[in-house]
Amino acid sequence: MANRICWGPDSAYTDWQSGMWKYPLHFEQDIPEKYQDLDNLPQNQIITYSFKDKVKNYPNNFKAGTVFTYGTGAWKNDGQVQILVDSDAEMAYRVKWGPDGIYTNWNYPNRYQPRPSLALFRSIGIIGDSYASGELAFDDNKYTDHYNMS
Template sequence: MVTYPYYGPKNGTGTGTYVTYNGINGLGGKAQFAFKSNGELYYRVFWGASPADDKGWSKVKLDEPVPSQTPAYLSLFEKVAVIGDSYASGEIYDKDGRNQHGDQYNHSWLAILARKYGFNYYNYSKGGQTAYGWMHETPRSHGEFTTDNKHFDFYFLNLGINDHNRNSADYAGVKADIANGTNSFYGEYGRIIETIKAKDPKAPIAIATITTSFGDGNYKRYNDVIRSLSRDYGLILIDFGDNITNENITSIVKRGGHPTAAGYAKLAQAFDDGFNDAVAEQEADISNLKELFSD
């Protein structure tokens, strides 16, 4: 067996290591392998010339690396709730951009995750919702949430799309707005978090950055508020980043500004992966779970 530092296929780029094997005393065969520095692998067998002769190479198609598996942390929970807008309520559009009967809770991304992991869920969301709207309305909002008997082991927060689309960048607000009762995104969203903590003080909460934008750039200010709220209250942050357009989270299939049914399945995967990654990266403690509540 002889190793050559430079012989090898000219149809591949990059230097590398080339190994030639010759059988001994007529036994075995003659083969040569080229391990290129750019990650390509070539081989040739019985090419009928010296090792320096650059003929007869075949390129090996390498398998894609197996992605690492993230833990299914959501399977720890038995009762999960989400507070959000149409992206959380499952407002589905068909392939021609037509709204399919408004909120479709059973086809929302949380419902898809519930079927995957087997937990019970409830959706305190509806199309067009904002942080201010949620705090001052009843159906699927603050009024229902504070008067029903439902309790949960875990919460998702998924607001911000309509807040930034309907308001200026300044409406994003500041931390002092929470205590002062000021009507701003920061103030209303902070009071939503405090409402949850008053009802289920031990339940972990994950808050997600905005999952679609309307091109005016305001969403970046609102995302900064979401990140600040995660620090203020010790929440798990699912950060989809600021480099978003109307096709945010590029795998989501969208028509007319909303996901299709297949899009919600992909959005569910995005939240599943985002949550698992956030728990691992932020070393979030989700093990101190409260006792299960009766329905």
């Protein structure tokens, strides 16, 4: 894994670097306590979990996978990002800013996330007169309104 950094709109990117990553770890069922909470993982560590049942703050409905925890450590108010890729290639990420910050909720960039809508119909729309609003006419010139079915 390699990375580069750009701080601010007028700054240039640094050169690509990869030597900052610690030796990748792999845990099966016996996970040391230090690695059981994703909120407290060390910076620049790559960890693969074969089982995630004992791991805290792991995203719901995700299978076991690999967590990348990245941070620069160069600034007082630096941040960290965690990227998770599970065994089904689902991805999630979250961010923490500042040394005393807390992580945001997990974000899922490749999952469908419905957006709010004021539309009455999700897949079709009807523009019309009384029939479109649920009014029915009978042979004897009687009308019945069924607005709850419109």
